[in-house]
Amino acid sequence: MPQTVQGVIARAKGAPVELVDVVVPDPGPGEAVVKVEACGVCHTDLHYREGGINDDFPFLLGHEAAGVVETVGEGVTQVAPGDFVILNWRAVCGQCRACLKGKPWYCFNTHNATQKMTLTDGTELSPALGIGAFVEKTLVAAGQCTKVDPDAEAAAVGLLGCGVMAGFGAAVNTGGVQRGDSVAVIGCGGVGNAAIAGARTVGATTIIAVDVDDRKLERAKALGATHTVNSKDTDPVEAIRALTGGHGADVVVEAVGRPETYEQAFYARDLAGTVVLVGVPTPDQQVTLPMIEIFGRGGALKSSWYGDCLPSRDFPMLVDLYRQGRFDLDAFVTEKVGLGDVEAAFEKMHGGDVLRSVVVL
Numbered sequence: 001m002p003q004t005v006q007g008v009i010a011r012a013k014g015a016p017v018e019l020v021d022v023v024v025p026d027p028g029p030g031e032a033v034v035k036v037e038a039c040g041v042c043h044t045d046l047h048y049r050e051g052g053i054n055d056d057f058p059f060l061l062g063h064e065a066a067g068v069v070e071t072v073g074e075g076v077t078q079v080a081p082g083d084f085v086i087l088n089w090r091a092v093c094g095q096c097r098a099c100l101k102g103k104p105w106y107c108f109n110t111h112n113a114t115q116k117m118t119l120t121d122g123t124e125l126s127p128a129l130g131i132g133a134f135v136e137k138t139l140v141a142a143g144q145c146t147k148v149d150p151d152a153e154a155a156a157v158g159l160l161g162c163g164v165m166a167g168f169g170a171a172v173n174t175g176g177v178q179r180g181d182s183v184a185v186i187g188c189g190g191v192g193n194a195a196i197a198g199a200r201t202v203g204a205t206t207i208i209a210v211d212v213d214d215r216k217l218e219r220a221k222a223l224g225a226t227h228t229v230n231s232k233d234t235d236p237v238e239a240i241r242a243l244t245g246g247h248g249a250d251v252v253v254e255a256v257g258r259p260e261t262y263e264q265a266f267y268a269r270d271l272a273g274t275v276v277l278v279g280v281p282t283p284d285q286q287v288t289l290p291m292i293e294i295f296g297r298g299g300a301l302k303s304s305w306y307g308d309c310l311p312s313r314d315f316p317m318l319v320d321l322y323r324q325g326r327f328d329l330d331a332f333v334t335e336k337v338g339l340g341d342v343e344a345a346f347e348k349m350h351g352g353d354v355l356r357s358v359v360v361l
């Protein structure tokens with residue numbers, strides 16, 4: 001029997017989100033229904049609401065979640081009812097050309113549920129990043145569920161479902177940060193601060209946090225930044241060079257998604273260094289760079305989708321580090337709120353003092 005539950009949708013571009021009844025079908029073959037316990041509010045949810053991703057309104061928002069599997073459909077073997085899982089938005093297919101090349105974190109054919117969740121009048125909902133988790137129960141592809149230690153707190157580990165994994169992986173997986181490296185991170189929201197925490201975890205020795213908000217820089221310090229730069233009053237490229245012997249950082253992570261911050265990242269890296277773009281740009285944004293600089297600086301200009309993570313490999317590992325006190329996921333949970341507070345959480349995102357508001361159900 002389909003179930004009717006409460007969920008948060010964005011009905012139209014720019015319109016405030018609404019808490020409405022959502023119809024969740026029983027899981028079909030390869031699908032699972034998950035009772036959501038916690039879901040973080042990510043900037044990408046706001047991008048959806050602002051029409052910055054696509055026009056497939058109405059969206060069922062939320063995608064950074066942990067919960068308990070309630071039911072599974074035919075043929076599902078990797079998870080079972082009662083399993084505590086983190087949801088991921090890149091369930092690898094195992095069969096596309098990236099998977100067959102042994103690089104499943106690039107999978108070009110990731111899976112979502114086949115059936116649609118709807119409004120009570122039958123209108124199909126587009127779940128954010130194929131998840132949709134600001135809702136009491138959600139329907140996903142079973143491969144989007146990664147089983148982890150049930151003793152971990154849902155509000156904290158749910159963040160691994162998107163922003164924290166994206167940031168950690170941008171530094172560690174995509175950027176390949178290693179012991180002794182210098183790293184600069186531009187934009188210290190949930191994603192950027194996770195990149196900082198990741199750089200510390202793997203032993204980077206100089207970790208420079210850049211933001212326009214001093215409160216974010218304070219949090220960055222607590223998570224592992226060795227230096228902070230407020231780029232409102234200081235040229236970040238000059239500052240990063242000055243802190244790295246005049247050279248620039250080995251790896252610069254751009255976690256804002258804007259042309260000016262991407263250019264800063266480009267010029268703030270050392271020769272043969274790596275720039276990682278993890279911030280998501282909008283379709284209209286452009287950068288202009290001298291080709292001679294692209295050539296002459298060498299190194300790599302990379303993008304990071306979901307921190308190039310492999311949920312089955314990375315989620316349990318990060319939950320272990322969290323449980324051992326070696327990766328402070330709790331520091332990312334600034335506040336716990338209810339399903340009705342998503343719009344207020346969007347406003348706080350602009351207010352500056354919040355790494356993550358987490359909806360707890």
Ligand SMILES: NC(=O)c1ccc[n+]([C@@H]2O[C@H](COP(=O)([O-])OP(=O)(O)OC[C@H]3O[C@@H](n4cnc5c(N)ncnc54)[C@H](O)[C@@H]3O)[C@@H](O)[C@H]2O)c1
Pocket residue numbers: 042043044047162163166186187188189190191192210211212213216231255256257258261277278279280281304305306307349352354355
């Ligand atoms: N690539 C991925 O897989 C992935 C996954 C999740 C999120 N993201 C993207 O990462 C970006 C950051 O997400 P978030 O949730 O941390 O957002 P956020 O709003 O919490 O953080 C953004 C930070 O950037 C800072 N900032 C804004 N303008 C700046 C500037 N000009 N210079 C320096 N800092 C500036 C803000 O003060 C804020 O601290 C977004 O674009 C989001 O869509 C990407």
Ligand SMILES: [Zn+2]
Pocket residue numbers: 092093094095096097098099100104106107108109110
């Ligand atoms: Zn694949």
Ligand SMILES: [Zn+2]
Pocket residue numbers: 042043044045063064162163
């Ligand atoms: Zn996200």
